[in-house]
Amino acid sequence: MTYNLLVTEPLSDAAVAAALAECFRVPLHDVDVADEHADQDARNWDALVLCGMEGVPGDVRTSLDIYARDSVQPQPSERELAAALARLLGHSVLYPAEEALPSASWVAAADGTVTRARLLDPDEDMPGFRVDAVEAPVADLPNAQVIRIPEVVREQRKPTPVSDSLATSLDALGTGRTDETGSPYWTAVDCLGAWEQFIRAMADDWAPAGWYPADLYQELLTVRDELEALAQQLPDQAAELLEAAVDLVDREFIKLTVPDPAWYLDLRTQGLDVPDPHDAAWWWDRRPDPLPW
Numbered sequence: 240m241t242y243n244l245l246v247t248e249p250l251s252d253a254a255v256a257a258a259l260a261e262c263f264r265v266p267l268h269d270v271d272v273a274d275e276h277a278d279q280d281a282r283n284w285d286a287l288v289l290c291g292m293e294g295v296p297g298d299v300r301t302s303l304d305i306y307a308r309d310s311v312q313p314q315p316s317e318r319e320l321a322a323a324l325a326r327l328l329g330h331s332v333l334y335p336a337e338e339a340l341p342s343a344s345w346v347a348a349a350d351g352t353v354t355r356a357r358l359l360d361p362d363e364d365m366p367g368f369r370v371d372a373v374e375a376p377v378a379d380l381p382n383a384q385v386i387r388i389p390e391v392v393r394e395q396r397k398p399t400p401v402s403d404s405l406a407t408s409l410d411a412l413g414t415g416r417t418d419e420t421g422s423p424y425w426t427a428v429d430c431l432g433a434w435e436q437f438i439r440a441m442a443d444d445w446a447p448a449g450w451y452p453a454d455l456y457q458e459l460l461t462v463r464d465e466l467e468a469l470a471q472q473l474p475d476q477a478a479e480l481l482e483a484a485v486d487l488v489d490r491e492f493i494k495l496t497v498p499d500p501a502w503y504l505d506l507r508t509q510g511l512d513v514p515d516p517h518d519a520a521w522w523w524d525r526r527p528d529p530l531p532w
Contacts, residue, residue, distance in 0.1 A: 240314045241306050244321055245299040245333040245358075245368065247379045255290060255303065258327040262320055263288050263311050275304075287311050297367020298380060299333060299358075321347040331379050333358060333370070338394035346370070348377045355388050356380070389452040397439035402432040405484040414474055427469050427481050431488065433462050438491045441527055451531035457511045460503070463522050489522070496525035 256272040263270075271286035273279070275293040282289075288311060291304040307314055315323065321332040325347040333356060336343035346356040354375035361367055373383045406417040406428045415424040437459040445451045466485050470478045501516045503523055514523060 240309075242303070242317055242320055243335060244303040244305065244317075244324065245295070246301040246303065246324070246328065246330050247298065247332075248300050248328075248330040249294060250292065250301045250328065250330075252292065254328060255292060258324055259288050259290060259305065261327060262315065262323045263307055265311060295368060297361065297365075298370040298382065299368045318345065318347070318353070321345070322351070322353060325349045326351070331377055336391070338391060340390060340394050343388075343391055343394065344370075346373060346377055346380070348379070350378070352377060355391055356383070357388050357390075387448075387450055387452075389455070392448045392450070392452055393455060395436075395440065395448065397436040397443070399432045399435045399439075401484050401487050402428050402435050405431060405480060408480050409477055412474075412476055412480075414477065423469065423472055424477065427466070427473065427477070430462050430466050430469065431481070431484055434459060434466060434485070435488050437462075438488055438495065441495045441531075442491065445531045453506055453509055453530075453532045454511055456532070457503070457506055457513060460513075460523055464520060467520065492522065493525065495527060497528045498524060499526050500524045502526050 252272045252274070256267060256270045259272070260267045260270045265287045269287040270290070271283040271288070272290040272292055273282050275291045287308050289306045293302045294300060295302050305320075317334045321334040325332040326349060329349050331346050331348045333344045333346045336345055336355070342357045342359055344356045344358040345353060347353045352375055354373055354377065356370050356377075357372040359365065359369045359371055370380050370383045372386050372388055373380060374385070374388060376385055377383065409415065409417050409424045409428065415422060417424045417428045419425050440446075440451065466481070470481050470485075473481060501519075501524070503513045503519070503526070504516070506513050
């Protein structure tokens with residue numbers, strides 16, 4: 240298994256080797272740690288655990304590229320290894336998140352804190368890595384603002400069995416394709432998928448983030464508006480299929496929300512575009528309790 244980690248302080252080969260030996264429960268002589276720019280011919284390539292180490296500038300100072308052979312068991316997850324190394328080394332360790340975001344990371348701190356971090360890669364204006372935000376205070380990242388990181392929530396994905404079934408049914412009609420980007424059929428499935436993921440996040444108590452941005456909530460209510468308009472643009476059979484699928488998801492939305500007419504007008508104080516009460520559809524008049532932001 241391969242692990243790509245970043246540590247907030249410079250490290251010695253010996254310190255990293257000792258920590259890895261303990262984490263992977265192997266003898267110290269079966270761990271090879273070397274600087275990426277050192278003589279690679281001198282390395283013990285038969286070691287059970289190999290680690291290439293490189294010093295980097297910025298808020299993180301050391302990059303670790305770790306490989307553990309399959310024979311090393313048990314093998315920790317990336318989260319488990321980062322947390323263990325942070326405890327042993329006494330410095331925070333960053334590891335990649337699951338989302339398809341270059342800036343999305345997790346950070347495990349020496350005190351046991353594990354939280355989200357926004358890691359910015361070096362560029363022309365910023366020669367080193369920078370951690371500009373974390374979701375909980377981290378002692379050795381004092382310059383990072385402590386905020387909720389909204390782009391992480393936007394990238395979360397939930398299963399969409401209803402919209403997947405709709406796509407199959409629409410394709411079977413033979414009057415359009417759901418894989419033609421921008422087509423009415425594609426748009427119907429895409430919008431329903433977004434609406435369904437939103438409801439499933441609500442059903443999961445907004446896990447894994449535990450919250451939901453108000454602007455994204457507003458966007459999803461607008462997506463529901465689009466679904467209503469789409470049903471008027473599709474051929475009769477396709478419109479019936481869409482309406483039935485939307486109804487299934489709407490029922491879950493109703494179960495998970497409470498009536499509160501015009502509650503959404505408060506979103507205008509955040510600069511969000513919402514309808515006037517006399518123009519709003521029924522889904523605007525319901526909300527989760529409590530609100531997730």
